[in-house]
Amino acid sequence: MTSLSAYLSHMLRAEWIRSFFLVKTKPLTKPAYFMDYPIDTGKRCTHCFSCMMICPVPDAISVLMVGETEGEDIWKPVLYQGHCIRCGLCVEICPERVLASGDIIERVRQDSTYMQSTFHILVNEGKCAGCGTCSIACPVNKEIDPILASKGTTTSDEVIMRVKAGVMRVLHEEKCTGCKTCVLHCSYQAMDVARVIECLQYESDDETSATNEGG
Amino acid sequence: MTEIPEAFSFSHTKQPSGGVHDGVVTDVLCPFCGCLCDDIKVTVTAGTITGVENACTLGAQKFLADTGRLPKPIRRDEDGWHEISYDEAIEYCVEILKNANRPLLYGWSSSLTEAQAIGVHIAELIGGVIDSTSTVCHGPSILAIQEVGHPGCTLGQVKNRADVIVYWGANPTDAHPRHMSRYSTYVDAYFMHNSFRDRKIIVVDVRRTATADIADEFLQITPGGDYALASALRAIVRGRDDVVPAEVSGISKVQMMQVAEMLKNAKFGAVFFGLGVAMTRGKYKNVRNAIELVDELNRFTKCTITAMRGHWNVYGSNEVFTWISGYPYGIDYSRGIAYYNPGETTSADLLARREVDAAVIVGSDVGAHFPRACCEHLASIPTVLIDPYPSATTHLSTVQIPTAVNGIDAEPGTAYRMDGIPLQTRQVLPCTTHFTDYEIFSRIYARLKEEKGA
Incomplete structure (x- = not known):
């Protein structure tokens, strides 16, 4: 009872009421x-x-x-x-x-930071069944070999990877963008893309290029 | 290969025809599974296959690991196996078929349709039973199709249009490795942008298969729960979800509602079903229910259903048998007319009842796949195995006649893809040592006609 009256006496002060309704946060x-x-x-x-x-x-x-x-x-x-x-x-x-x-x-x-990356495609030949899913799903391959994309038949050796003798062979690792589509869609867990990414900073001399790089 | 030729003389060496000794053969038809991928590129160096492109591991091994073929026909006597000539082997085959009361001609799924056709003529001539591997495979699916029809389409339609794909009781990742990358999920569709990102994959299976790992929706049903699940989905699709309990075959009603909605909202749905539906409890009734689910879905959208045929030309055997006899498998000519009653005139039942008194097994490994009682009976009767490679069935046989391998060194002929598309095989290698099954059956048929005075 004492505490209730203490609360009321505190809150009924004009100063408290003013600060409650006219808050300046x-x-x-x-x-x-x-x-x-x-x-x-x-x-x-x-x-x-x-x-x-x-x-x-x-x-x-x-x-x-x-x-x-x-x-x-x-x-x-x-x-x-x-x-x-x-x-x-x-x-x-x-x-x-x-x-x-x-x-x-x-x-x-x-x-003035930027990222530099390199990729390495790993195919576990023991697990690979040569179904071709990775090479067909690959967005880079789709552009290089449209017949591969629309028919599942490889017609070019310019693709990143293709099926030869029943297993996936990596032909042009340098074209890989590391997007991991192949890894995500391989149901045998036979694919892996090792991504080495370095976060770097431009030297002061390179600042101009860094500005351009930054758009 | 349209007419049945006169009897060959099998005593001389076979004249090589077709195939290459050195070079590259393109557009080769893969001789392995029911996908019949017809884009294989085979490199031949000095008469040996040295390179295979586009084929999956299963198909590539068929070409590259083509070793261990039987060089000549063999016959078993008290001293073991002895090589015999093709003429002797064929005469033995004619002899046992001619004298048999209940001969069985089984297998046929690795044969060309041309050879299958002669098989039916032989069965009719000798009053025997002809049966293909579909009897132990998608036989129940055919029974269901006979009951309610088949809302099917070619794989090309699925590839170009389907945005929801269902694999029910099938694991294409392991059994038909290129099915998803060539005919369904991953390949670009003509009528869709970004098809493989937009397509939704639903997998229904009793265990988490490799295909389930890449599915958008995975329904792990309790074993034998296919019929109940199909019924529940049919009810939901028909707007009677009030009669569906909270859980059916281990699947929650929430998930079933979600899947039904996905199927109804599809622009084009394609259901592929495997032996998980056709060969579990309920058998053809499961398939019938799945077909009727597709039928219901066609009230809302376009939806088709296709069996995942496993054996290479098994679809061809059903086609050929049907267009000659009216029935797809298990055809009994003992009455003089074609008679068909699965469970009575099918191989496993005939063998288990010990009715068969002579058997010809064509390109099939009965010894590895049939029940023990059937194998025991086969071992006790004159059995001829017509197969390029020794197998478990060799041990049950009296004579084995090796043939050229269709799609590798046999002359071109016709085979049917799982969606009913007939395709022409290619001859990769020249063949001088082995006769094809077509030539062997032509000879057997001609000799039987002579013997029977037909």
Whole structure:
């Protein structure tokens, strides 16, 4: 009873009532470093598949051909929000700045950072059944050999990989963009793409190029 | 190969025809599974296959590991196996077929349709039973199709149009490795952008197979639960989900509703079913229910159903037998007319009842796959095995006649893909040592006609 009267006497003061109804707190804003799902900046995607390569989550982002204009294909990174963990790596690596989230692009520009990557495709021949799924699903192969994409029949040795003598053979590892489509769709778990990614900073002499790089 | 030739003289060496000694043969038809991939490129160096492109491991091994063929026909007597000539082997075969009361001609799924056709004529001539491997495979599926029809399509339609694909009781990843990369899931569709990203894959199986790993929706049913699940899905599709309990065959109603919705909203659905549906409890009734589910779905969208035929030309055997006799397998000519009653006139039943008194097994390994009682009976009667390679069935046989391998060194002929498309085989290698099954059956038929005075 004593505490209740103490509360009432405290809250019924004119000063308390005034400060309660006329609060001067600043409205909440998202801090600059807050990362939401990446958004499309409208810039032209060159389907280099870097975003798919760097994405740490299976099936969170796919670069798809969404249509065509004046005879030219339009590509876009399509995000699957249920899978995306909002790490922002796709935004950071995209050389064309097609995606944006928080102040990632700004910070990349300020810090003059960039990423360099090399890939190594590993095929476990003991597990591979030569079904050809990886070579047909591969977005780079699809462009090099359209017959492979539409019929499942390899007609070119210019592709990254193809089936020979019943197992997958890697022919042009240097064309691999590390997108991991082959790894995700191999039902035998016979494929692996080792991705070596270095996060580097331009030297001060290179700052001009860094600015260009940053778009 | 349209007419049955006069009797050959089998005493001389076979004249080589077709095939290459050195070079590359393109558009070769794979001689392994029911996919009949017809884009194989085979390299031949000094009469040996040295390279195979586009084929999966199963198909490539058929070409590259083509070793251990029987060089000549063999016959067993008290001292063991002895080589004999083709003429002697064929005479033995004619002798046992001529004198038999209940001869059985079984196998045929690795034979060309041309050879299968002669097989039916032989069965009719001797009043025997002719049966193909579908009797132990998709036989129940054919019974279901006879009951309710077959809303099917070619694999090309699936490839170019299907946006929802169901594999029910089938594991194409292991059994038909190129099915998904050539005919369904991964290959680009003519009528879709980004087809393999847009296609939805539903897998129904009792265990988590390799195919289930890449599925969008996996329904792990309890063994034998196919019929109940198909019934539940039919009810949901018909708008009677109120009668469906919370769980059917281990699948929750929520998931069934979701799958039914996916199927109804598909632009083009394609259901592929394997022996997990056709050979589990319920057998042809399971397949009938699955066909009727597809029938229901066609009230909302386009949907088709196709059996995942395993043996190479097994579809051809059903086609050939049907167009000659009216029945797809298990055809009994003992009454002088074609009679068909699965369970009575099918190989396993005939052998288990010990009715058969002479058997010719064509390109099939009965010894490895039939019940023990059937194998015991086969071992106790004159049995001729017509197969290029020694197998478990060799041990049950009295005579084995090796043939050229169809699709490798046999002359070109016709084989049917799992969707009923007839394709022409290619001859890769020249053959001088072995006769084809077509030539052997032509000879047997001609000799039997002479003997019977037909």
